[in-house]
Amino acid sequence: xxxxxxxxxxxxxxxxxxxxxxxxxxxxxxxxxxxxxxxxxxxxxxxxxxxxxxxxxxxxxxxxxxxxxxxxxxxxxxxxxxxxxxxxxxxxxxxxxxxxxxxxxxxxxxxxxxxxxxxxxxxxxxxxxxxxxxxxxxxxxxxxxxxxxxxxxxxxxxxxxxxxxxxxxxxxxxxxxxxxxxxxxxxxxxxxxxxxxxxxxxxxxxxxxxxxxxxxxxxxxxxxxxxxxxxxxxxxxxxxxxxxxxxxxxxxxxxxxxxxxxxxxxxxxxxxxxxxxxxxxxxxxxxxxxxxxxxxxxxxxxxxxxxxxxxxxxxxxxxxx
Numbered sequence: 221x222x223x224x225x226x227x228x229x230x231x232x233x234x235x236x237x238x239x240x241x242x243x244x245x246x247x248x249x250x251x252x253x254x255x256x257x258x259x260x261x262x263x264x265x266x267x268x269x270x271x272x273x274x275x276x277x278x279x280x281x282x283x284x285x286x287x288x289x290x291x292x293x294x295x296x297x298x299x300x301x302x303x304x305x306x307x308x309x310x311x312x313x314x315x316x317x318x319x320x321x322x323x324x325x326x327x328x329x330x331x332x333x334x335x336x337x338x339x340x341x342x343x344x345x346x347x348x349x350x351x352x353x354x355x356x357x358x359x360x361x362x363x364x365x366x367x368x369x370x371x372x373x374x375x376x377x378x379x380x381x382x383x384x385x386x387x388x389x390x391x392x393x394x395x396x397x398x399x400x401x402x403x404x405x406x407x408x409x410x411x412x413x414x415x416x417x418x419x420x421x422x423x424x425x426x427x428x429x430x431x432x433x434x435x436x437x438x439x440x441x442x443x444x445x446x447x448x449x450x451x452x453x454x455x456x457x458x459x460x461x462x463x464x465x466x467x468x469x470x471x472x473x474x475x476x477x478x479x480x481x482x483x484x485x486x487x488x489x490x491x492x493x494x495x496x497x498x499x500x501x502x503x504x505x506x507x508x509x510x511x512x513x514x515x516x517x518x519x520x521x522x523x524x525x526x527x528x529x530x531x532x533x534x535x536x537x538x539x540x541x
Contacts, residue, residue, distance in 0.1 A: 224242035225529050225532050225533050226529060226535070227381070228338050228532070229335065229339070229503075229525075229528055229529045229532060230525075231338070231463075232331070232335050232338055232435060232524045234526065234534060235334075235432055235435035235436055235439065236435050236436075236439040236442070236521065237439060238436060238439060239253070239435065239436035239437060239438060239439020239440045239441075239442075239443050240351040240439040240440065240443060240456040241435070241439075242439070243439065243440035243442075243443045244442075244443055248440055249463075250440070250443070250444075252440070253353040253437060253440025253441055256433055256436055256437035256440065257440075257441060259433060259437075260329075260330065260430055260433050260434040260437050261397060262397045263367065263397075263426060264426055264427065264429055264430025264431075264433060265329050265333070265398060265401075265429075265430050265434065266397045266398055266400065266401030267401070267423050267426035267427045267430065268333065268349075268426075268431075269352065269353070269398060269401045269402055270401045270402075270405045270408070270423065270425075271415065271420075271423045271424065271427050272345055272346065272349050272351055272403060272405075273401075273405035273406070273409070274404075274408040274409055274415050275409075275415050276346050277348070279304065281480065281483070282336060282383060283350045284352065285477040285478075285479055286350055286473075286477075286479060286483055286487060287302055287350075287354060288378075288472075288477060289469060289471055289472040289473040289476065289477040289479060289484075289487060290351055290472075290487050290490070290491065291358060292311065292468075292472050292476075293465055293468035293469035293472055294324045294359075294384060294465070294469075294523060295338055295462075295470050297318040297320075297323055297324045297460055297465040297468055298321065298323065298324045298466055299320070299495060300464065301320045301322070301323035301324070301456075301460050302316040302317060302319055302320035303316070304319070304343075304456060304457075304460075305318075305319030305320070305453060305471070307446065309457075310454075312370075312374045312508075313369075313370035313371075313373040313374050313392040314370045314371055314374055314376070314506060315368060315508050315509050315512070317328050317366045317367050317370045317509075318362070318499070318502065318503050318508055318509025318512055318513055319457055319505070319509065319512055320366075320532070321359070321363055321451065321499055321502060322454075322457045322461070322495055322499050322509070322512055322513050322516035322517075323457040323458075323460040323461045323465065323495070323516065324459075324460075324461065324465055325357075325359055325466075325495055325496045325498055325499050326355075326490055326492075326493040326494075326495070326496060327438070327493050327494050327495065327496035327497065328348065328351065328355055328433065328493055328496070329352065329398075329489050329496075330434040330435065330438045330496075330497075331434075331435070331436070331493045331494055331521075332348055332350065332352075332436065332489070332490050332493045332509075332526045333352075333430070334432070334434060334435055335433055335439070335489065335493065335528060336348050336486055336489055336490070337431060337434070338483065339422060339532055340485065340486060341450055342484065343482060344485075344486050346481065347483040347486040347487065348486050350500075351486075351487065351490055352398075353402045353526055354397065356393070356398055356498075357393050357399060358398065358440075358486045359411040359498075360389060360392075361386065361389050361390075363502055364385060364388075364389045365382070365385065366466065367378055367468070367502075367506050368385055371506075376532070377401040385405065404511050404531055410416070425535050436533075437469055438492055438497075438521075439496060441498050442517075442518065443519060444512040445500065445517050445518045446514065446518055447514075447515055447518055447519070448510070448511040448514050448515055450511045450512060450515070451515060453512050453515070454511070454514075454515025454516050454518075454519055455515075455519060457512060457515075458495075458515070458516055458519040458520045458523060461494070461495055461516065461520050462492055462494070462520055462523055462524060462528070465491045465492075466488050466489070466491040466492040466531055468491075469487050469488050469490075469491040470487075470488040470491075470517075470535075471482065473487045473488065474538075477516075478486075479497075481538075481539050484535075485535040485538075485539065488531060489528065489531055489532065489535065492527060492528055492531045493524065493528070494517065494520035494521040494523070495513075495517045495520045495521075496517075497512045497517060499516065499517065500513045500514055502518060512523075
């Protein structure tokens with residue numbers, strides 16, 4: 221069983237490793253990695269989201285229980301990590317927010333989609349894409365609200381006006397390709413429009429290209445991060461990300477919200493994915509926590525080669541039991 225899991229999981233991270241090797245040796249220039257990332261973010265992943273969400277059948281399953289299980293785990297892990305950064309390491313409130321999101325923001329698009337597709341096939345894509353459909357807006361809004369509140373607490377800014385802040389964040393999200401793809405899929409479903417013929421074929425080709433290119437793109441981008449100062453906070457945040465948060469999401473999914481086994485497994489494995497690059501973007505935007513976020517991205521991506529395989533194995537044991 222463990223060998224079978226290795227055969228499934230290892231190719232996903234081998235592509236990340238290839239991307240890193242190509243960038244490190246100069247076979248791919250940094251601009252090439254950026255171009256690959258743009259394709260994935262603007263074309264590939266939106267095509268996959270639209271293709272799946274426009275026709276997906278949920279049966280009698282409600283997405284609300286899945287969202288509640290997953291994001292309750294996010295909230296608890298975020299609170300634990302933020303408290304640790306502030307109380308144990310004596311950092312300010314803004315650093316606490318960056319520490320929190322570094323331990324909960326899963327790279328669910330670039331790693332989650334290829335990984336879960338390899339392990340659970342197209343059936344596994346459905347609950348993952350349901351999570352993805354609200355992941356970015358939910359995390360971005362939470363990040364903006366908490367960071368503005370933290371900046372005021374640290375004396376770096378005045379207390380934010382929540383309505384104006386929400387309007388600003390929503391305006392930015394309205395032009396996001398992933399959000400546009402989700403909105404278009406909702407409209408498509410509402411009017412029962414078909415996804416067939418040449419349209420379906422083109423979408424399918426773009427979507428199938430998205431997953432391997434996403435992994436290569438992630439690998440090339442890893443050259444920018446590496447391990448920086450303040451390693452211990454990054455190590456502890458990484459442990460929360462790949463161990464504590466998945467355990468929380470599993471417990472909530474299986475025993476509190478009683479999701480179906482496949483949805484529980486997908487939610488848990490999504491939570492176990494490494495930290496997403498968006499976290500470093502947030503750190504840059506707010507001017508704090510650069511080392512924490514970079515270390516979390518690098519360490520969780522390296523550790524995920526083993527940790528995701530362990531989680532797949534544990535989830536298989538649970539489902540067989």
